[in-house]
Amino acid sequence: MNTTDKLKLDSYQEVEQVLDKNSGIYESDAPTKGEVAKFTVYKTGLFALGEKMDAPAEWLVVNKKEIKNKLIASLFPFSNNLVCFANSNGNTSILEQVDISKSVLAALSELNLIQYTESCIKIAQDNLAQLTDYAITQESIISLQTDLGDFLKNRTDRLILMEDKKTSNKAFNDLKKKTNQFLKTVLDRSIERYRQSHPDFVNHYFAARQTAKGIQHPYELMGYLTDEANGQVIGEGKVTAEKLGLRVDISPGGTFRFKSFPTGDHRLKIESIGYKTLYVPIRRFQSKPCKLNISLQALPLLEPHEV
Template sequence: MFYGVKGTCKKYQSTWTTNALFAATYNLWAAKIPLIEQNRDAQTIETTGVTTDKKGKRAVMTEKTLFMSNRLQSFGNTTGNAEILESVQYPASYLNKARDTDVIGICNAVLSRAVANATALTAYGVTAAMITDLQASITAYSATLAKPKNAKAQTKTATENLTKLFKEAEDLLVKRMDLDIELFKVSKPDFYSQYKTSRIIISTGGKATALLGNVTAAENGEPLKNVTFTFAPESNGMLKSASAVAVDTMVKKSAEKGNFRIPSMPEGTYTVTVKKVGYKPQVVTVNVANGETTNLKIEMEKN
């Protein structure tokens, strides 16, 4: 609808440009559109790549740590060093399930033992390069920890900005331009008529819109099933204008791979409550635009 209004006003610019009142309001309103577009693009930022990179670096670090732990255990058994044995016996399942900060602590502990016994470990197949590689893998994984959260924070901020910008733009239309267009009803009937037409939101019954969701565990990126998503429409200008569409609260649950899909959804801004037993609940905001597919990606932290 915004693009329709903008196109009409551009077409008849020579008609209203000398009217200081209408021109001032239009310029304020038109300035909101590029800001909406920028935040729309930021809202749909792809965080999957960031999470995949994090998982890959964790796998490399874990593999190198398990190898080093194996060599240290062999060394400890051969020399009868109980202290080393007790400090490096971590099964793969334990490392895979450990929280981010915990797994880094474990890997650093193994690394410390390897550094302290580097000379002796040469006979057990451990080279200086292997110890250096383990250190590098820990550093590389540690550097990824903040990236998914940063991407998520960027998406959240963009969504909050969109809610504010849509309201500001709609207020300018409803409270000023929709009123001031009456100045042209008699003198410029074509402009008046086309403006009124562009302000009508054609209901698609939600068929042209859809939302795709995905939810994963923050600690390891694994998909989470049976996560409940409750979508409550916000009372902003967008939904009020689309009054022809009945907008009700919707509830969806994630499937085996953490995915869910809403094939039909009226456009507007929604408050989304995300819940799963054993995890911290979240509340986010998402904007659904007519004719576009919106992606919602959530990472949940354990209680």
């Protein structure tokens, strides 16, 4: 599978884990429960097809070379003996069929090599009684047939595996498209209905869905600060992630960014001159950057004292 497909499966795996962990939320919601079950079937099918697509074939390729070399190693002296037999008997017909150099033999295509080997075996069987003096016996014919059989089996196994991979790839793409459509038009909408009652569940679900996009963000946590009373940008101060040892400055544009920020539950301490210090609890889910819009309350102006 390519990287995009692997990200897609990672996303589906994470989505399934979120749904399983929060199954009590939609347990009594029959339509949503049925949709989740349908998604699980799709996901299971995709993983099974993915395994077929990634089934290793290197061993067959290695075996192909070894088995072909073994076949040629027994075939060339066998055919050379047939050449000697044809020359001694002046049989030009046999000579034309079997006379070949070892380099040309090694360069034959698989089909031509199979055809040539079968031709040599047939000639030997037809003339077995006259071949005793040329080191060709029933046993040597059987040995060559065995080597040819190993070569044929390896070739068949490779063709079956390649065809299976091709078929699995098409089925995977078709099911992936079907699953994407189902999520976008059905399950996503059903889960969205729980945003008011179970916001953490919904946020976690859609964070898992983002995994498939493989989006790279320049930050993992970002905030935008404004004045609670007038909405003006607050362009100075600092933000500290308590207990994490992380701290950033607030930019003149009213933003702060943490390029790297751990998942889980944390608390930010936001400080700016002229404003009340604000403590903000946050929860960041894996695979999704966290973006905050925060308003700070200005400190009351001190009344001047009369002298």
